[in-house]
Amino acid sequence: xFVETCIAPVNIALIKxxxxxxxxxxxxxxxxxxxxxxxxxxxxxxxxxxxASFKDNVMWLxxxxxxxxxxxxxxxxxxxxxxxxxxxxKLKFPIEWKLHIASRNNFPTAAGLASSAAGYACLVYTLxxxxxxxxxxxxxxxxxxxxxxxxxxxxxxVRWHMxxxxxxxxxxxxxxxxxxxxxxxxxxxxxxxxxxxxxxSTSGMKRxxxxxxxxxxxxxxxxxxxxxxxxxxxxxxxFPKLAEITMRDSNQFHxxxxxxxxxxxxxxxxxxxxxDFVHAFNxxxxxxxxxYTFDAGxxxxxxxLEKDVSAALAAIQxxxxxxxxxxxxxxxxxxIRCEPKEIDAFYNNGTLPKNxxxxxxxxxxxxxxxxxxxxxxxxxxxxISNGLPLEN
Amino acid sequence: xFVETCIAPVNIALIKxxxxxxxxxxxxxxxxxxxxxxxxxxxxxxxxxxxASFKDNVMWLxxxxxxxxxxxxxxxxxxxxxxxxxxxxKLKFPIEWKLHIASRNNFPTAAGLASSAAGYACLVYTLxxxxxxxxxxxxxxxxxxxxxxxxxxxxxxVRWHMxxxxxxxxxxxxxxxxxxxxxxxxxxxxxxxxxxxxxxSTSGMKRxxxxxxxxxxxxxxxxxxxxxxxxxxxxxxxFPKLAEITMRDSNQFHxxxxxxxxxxxxxxxxxxxxxDFVHAFNxxxxxxxxxYTFDAGxxxxxxxLEKDVSAALAAIQxxxxxxxxxxxxxxxxxxIRCEPKEIDAFYNNGTLPKNxxxxxxxxxxxxxxxxxxxxxxxxxxxxISNGLPLEN
Numbered sequence: 001x002f003v004e005t006c007i008a009p010v011n012i013a014l015i016k017x018x019x020x021x022x023x024x025x026x027x028x029x030x031x032x033x034x035x036x037x038x039x040x041x042x043x044x045x046x047x048x049x050x051x052a053s054f055k056d057n058v059m060w061l062x063x064x065x066x067x068x069x070x071x072x073x074x075x076x077x078x079x080x081x082x083x084x085x086x087x088x089x090k091l092k093f094p095i096e097w098k099l100h101i102a103s104r105n106n107f108p109t110a111a112g113l114a115s116s117a118a119g120y121a122c123l124v125y126t127l128x129x130x131x132x133x134x135x136x137x138x139x140x141x142x143x144x145x146x147x148x149x150x151x152x153x154x155x156x157x158v159r160w161h162m163x164x165x166x167x168x169x170x171x172x173x174x175x176x177x178x179x180x181x182x183x184x185x186x187x188x189x190x191x192x193x194x195x196x197x198x199x200x201s202t203s204g205m206k207r208x209x210x211x212x213x214x215x216x217x218x219x220x221x222x223x224x225x226x227x228x229x230x231x232x233x234x235x236x237x238x239f240p241k242l243a244e245i246t247m248r249d250s251n252q253f254h255x256x257x258x259x260x261x262x263x264x265x266x267x268x269x270x271x272x273x274x275x276d277f278v279h280a281f282n283x284x285x286x287x288x289x290x291x292y293t294f295d296a297g298x299x300x301x302x303x304x305l306e307k308d309v310s311a312a313l314a315a316i317q318x319x320x321x322x323x324x325x326x327x328x329x330x331x332x333x334x335x336i337r338c339e340p341k342e343i344d345a346f347y348n349n350g351t352l353p354k355n356x357x358x359x360x361x362x363x364x365x366x367x368x369x370x371x372x373x374x375x376x377x378x379x380x381x382x383x384i385s386n387g388l389p390l391e392n
Numbered sequence: 393x394f395v396e397t398c399i400a401p402v403n404i405a406l407i408k409x410x411x412x413x414x415x416x417x418x419x420x421x422x423x424x425x426x427x428x429x430x431x432x433x434x435x436x437x438x439x440x441x442x443x444a445s446f447k448d449n450v451m452w453l454x455x456x457x458x459x460x461x462x463x464x465x466x467x468x469x470x471x472x473x474x475x476x477x478x479x480x481x482k483l484k485f486p487i488e489w490k491l492h493i494a495s496r497n498n499f500p501t502a503a504g505l506a507s508s509a510a511g512y513a514c515l516v517y518t519l520x521x522x523x524x525x526x527x528x529x530x531x532x533x534x535x536x537x538x539x540x541x542x543x544x545x546x547x548x549x550v551r552w553h554m555x556x557x558x559x560x561x562x563x564x565x566x567x568x569x570x571x572x573x574x575x576x577x578x579x580x581x582x583x584x585x586x587x588x589x590x591x592x593s594t595s596g597m598k599r600x601x602x603x604x605x606x607x608x609x610x611x612x613x614x615x616x617x618x619x620x621x622x623x624x625x626x627x628x629x630x631f632p633k634l635a636e637i638t639m640r641d642s643n644q645f646h647x648x649x650x651x652x653x654x655x656x657x658x659x660x661x662x663x664x665x666x667x668d669f670v671h672a673f674n675x676x677x678x679x680x681x682x683x684y685t686f687d688a689g690x691x692x693x694x695x696x697l698e699k700d701v702s703a704a705l706a707a708i709q710x711x712x713x714x715x716x717x718x719x720x721x722x723x724x725x726x727x728i729r730c731e732p733k734e735i736d737a738f739y740n741n742g743t744l745p746k747n748x749x750x751x752x753x754x755x756x757x758x759x760x761x762x763x764x765x766x767x768x769x770x771x772x773x774x775x776i777s778n779g780l781p782l783e784n
Contacts, residue, residue: 211640214647217609244653248603251655255606259647261640262671265664272657279654 001051001387002093004129005380007043008122008372009036010107010115011151011158012187012293012301014246015226016253019209019219025168026147029209029216030223032160033230034151035303036179037187038369041333044118046103046126047381054098060381060389061103061119068101077124077145084141085131092132101126102381102389107364120145121152125372139173155179155370157234159227176231179368184306186334188313189364190320192270192298201296204257204264211261218256223249239305243291246303247278250293257296268298270359277319278302280352281312309336309365319352320359333365393443393779394485396521397772399435400514400764401428402499402507403543403550404579404685404693406638407618408645411601411611416468417560418539421601422611423619424552426543427695428571429579430761433725436510438495438518439773446490452773452781453495453511460493469516469537476533477523484524491519494773494781499756512537513544517764531565547571547762549626551619568623571760576698578726580705581756582712584662584690593688596649596656603653610648615641631697635683638695639670642685649688660690662751669711670694672744673704701728701757711744712751725757 017032057068057078069075078099085091103123105115124142128134139150143160150173151158163171199207208215226245233241257264267275271294278292290312291303304312313336317326324330383390409424449460449470461467470491477483495515497507516534520526531542535552542565543550555563591599600607618637625633649656659667663686670684682704683695696704705728709718716722775782 213614213640213644214606214609217606222605248605248653251653252605252651255647255651258650259644261636261643263643263667265659265667267657268664269661272660275655275657 001049001053001384002130003047003049003377003380003382003384004126005045005047005375005377006122006126006129006372007039007045007375008118008125008152009039009155009369010042010044010118011036011148013148013151013295014157014230014242014293014303015223015249016295017148017160018205018253018256019215020147020205021162022166022168023206024144025171026143027168027171028147028160028162030219031162031227032148032151032223033176033227034148034158034160035185035187036152036155036158036369036371038367039373040369041364041366042105042107042118044103044105044115044122045375045379045381046101046119046122048123048126048130049100049382049384049387050093050097050130051100051387052094052097054100054387057099057101059101059103062105063389073120073145074123077120077141078127080141080144081124081127081131081133084133084136088133088136090132099127100382100387104381116146117148117152120149121372124149125153129374137172140168140171143168143171143173153371156181156368157231159231177234179370182234182237182368185368186304186306186309187366187368188302188304188309188316189366190274190300190302190316191361191364192268192274192300193359193361194268194270194298198266198297199264204260204266204296207262207264208256208260212256212259214259215256218252222252240288243288243303246291246293254294264296266296266298267294270355271298271300273320273353273355273359274300276353277316277355281315284351306367313363313365315352316363318354320355321357322360323358324362329362331363331365334367336365393441393445393776394522395439395441395769395772395774395776396518397437397439397767397769398514398518398521398764399431399437399767400510400517400544401431401547401761402434402436402510403428403540405540405543405687406549406622406634406685406695407615407641408687409540409552410597410645410648411607412539412597413554414558414560415598416536417563418535419560419563420539420552420554421607422615423554424540424543424615425568425619425622426540426550426552427577427579428544428547428550428761428763430759431765432761433756433758434497434499434510436495436497436507436514437767437771437773438493438511438514440515440518440522441492441774441776441779442485442489442522443492443779444486444489446492446779449491449493451493451495454497455781465512465537466515469512469533470519472533472536473516473519473523473525476525476528480525482524492774492779493518496773508538509540509544512541513764516541517545521766529564532560532563535560535563535565545763548573548760549623551623569626571762574626574629574760577760578696578698578701579758579760580694580696580701580708581758582666582692582694582708583753583756584660584666584692585751585753586660586662586690590658590689591656596652596658596688599654599656600648600652604648604651606651607648610644614644632680635680635695638683638685646686656688658688658690659686662747663690663692665712665745665747665751666692668745669708669747672711673707676743698759705755705757707744708755710746712747713749714752715750716754721754723755723757726759728757 143150535542
């Protein structure tokens with residue numbers, strides 16, 4: 001039996017991907033740009049095994065058996081990697097051997113945090129190790145599993161080039177700068193309590209392409225300028241500029257979702273209260289220290305520099321009080337030391353909006369991170385003697 | 393003492409006005425189009441008096457004294473009417489005589505329903521009677537009080553032409569068809585409970601002009617097509633077409649508000665629940681029988697034909713249950729007879745979303761209506777012996 005285990009990071013887009021020009025190949029109508037999150041706090045983990053003894057291709061996702069051969073996107077990724085391996089002629093085992101794949105996210109999928117990007121990036125990266133094609137361009141393969149997965153194959157800031165070719169071979173994820181370039185770039189994720197049923201990203205963006213009169217204007221005229229400007233801001237460590245572009249692009253993405261017919265409202269009243277809070281915080285600070293961005297759901301990702309984390313968290317805790325306080329179950333991830341004077345400064349300051357209690361499920365504090373990593377055998381999700389999932 | 397009393401209607405835009413090209417003259421960046429509501433259910437009422445004995449210009453709004461000479465928009469309307477009256481030479485009294493003006497809305501201003509449009513239309517129409525210039529083009533004057541007031545000077549469906557002249561003389565409200573053209577056109581207003589502080593229309597649209605990258609595209613490319621298409625739908629009594637254009641334009645207006653920086657979120661979770669309800673209702677009906685439109689606030693205006701009112705209300709009451717039930721305090725305006733079989737049909741039907749209780753303050757049922765009307769002296773808001781407000 002041959003076994004490989006890897007982890008891959010989550011990424012959060014500063015310039016959003018919304019709208020495909022090719023449904024099957026997952027080719028977008030505009031470039032997008034993301035920051036890769038540290039795998040210490042959030043990651044997908046995959047073990048892939050190949051053996052002559054396996055009767056069928058089987059996959060387990062978070063411990064549950066899921067369709068394999070019936071999953072067209074999954075099969076497309078597997079086939080592409082097998083073709084690449086066959087072409088290279090470096091196979092350690094017959095290509096016909098069946099696969100056992102186990103994958104887990106170390107964060108709740110129910111949180112509505114994009115798990116498919118990390119998941120497909122991890123799957124493709126792990127299979128590439130297994131088939132011995134790890135040095136190849138893998139982002140075009142991961143993209144066909146889940147579009148934004150191509151951005152999770154690199155660390156730091158990553159640009160997904162929309163490309164122009166019909167076969168999608170130039171629609172790739174490529175690093176803008178590595179994580180080392182901006183090590184004090186931090187992220188706070190506010191996971192919002194929500195009950196509303198939402199339209200899936202796939203159908204929401206399909207409907208936007210079909211019905212929004214504003215989407216083409218965004219894709220052709222707004223995004224190219226923003227991509228150039230945000231890359232400039234990243235290279236110059238210009239946080240206020242990056243923050244403003246990020247917030248504007250999040251707003252425009254949700255504007256497009258509303259301009260869709262029927263409309264998609266992904267943000268809810270709590271999301272809008274977070275927006276109001278961030279603008280009030282920045283006004284109070286006298287400069288832009290905090291940026292928000294929202295994906296196809298109500299949760300907020302806040303970007304900020306390490307030096308501002310404790311003040312920002314103190315302000316968040318005062319503006320959005322929670323019975324769980326500073327407990328590690330509520331404030332997950334990198335420990336935050338809120339200086340008492342900072343808490344006091346914001347507590348005594350009446351300019352920040354005061355919201356109802358317990359609007360968030362929990363908070364995750366993380367930072368910029370690197371791309372996928374190969375782990376040793378001891379971290380396997382499959383029992384290496386029989387290829388069945390371990391209880392972890 | 394010379395006294396005149398008039399009423400003027402509220403109007404609801406199907407194609408929205410959002411963005412000025414001239415702040416003081418209130419010249420818009422696109423045409424807009426509205427339906428005029430019946431004054432039986434909602435109207436502004438104004439009494440204007442001129443007398444040699446009045447020492448100052450004084451105004452009372454809903455019984456409270458408000459600034460007159462300090463209100464630049466009000467003064468601009470008064471001056472323009474005085475100039476017109478002087479030019480015509482038909483004055484019954486010296487132009488120097490001071491004015492007493494009392495104005496009231498017969499609907500709660502707290503409801504967030506556009507009261508300034510009806511208010512300025514009524515003010516201008518009443519002063520025109522007083523100064524004997526009632527046969528003139530008044531919409532350019534009313535427009536300078538509150539942009540959309542120019543649409544409340546006519547009944548039926550009204551188009552506000554943006555115009556091209558710098559002085560605004562061709563930025564007028566003109567009737568598309570009279571109320572008689574489509575007498576069974578009804579409106580249900582859902583007044584939503586809300587606590588969030590919102591940006592005023594004036595500053596929201598100013599900020600949109602300054603910061604939205606999508607607004608110009610909307611104004612130049614989307615609106616002209618929609619104006620033409622909705623006029624076509626009105627002339628052909630094509631309700632489904634009118635309804636779809638109306639919903640799309642409401643969505644696009646709120647998209648632009650979100651694309652503003654900082655963003656303006658005028659709709660709230662209840663508004664979005666109404667949107668979901670309307671789409672579910674139409675899907676269930678198998679055709680578009682109901683349209684929503686939202687102005688710069690969370691309240692919904694629903695358009696529908698008279699024949700569908702009782703079924704729609706039955707569905708609304710089931711999807712948005714309220715402890716007030718069918719009481720006249722809760723369902724105001726034209727009485728609605730919900731047929732028991734219609735209520736049952738929707739009650740037993742699980743396809744419509746079920747929301748929390750008591751999400752609406754109240755519901756108003758009204759219909760298409762005519763323009764401003766002159767009332768007789770018995771309806772005066774001012775005591776005609778001393779020119780002071782009456783208690784009504």
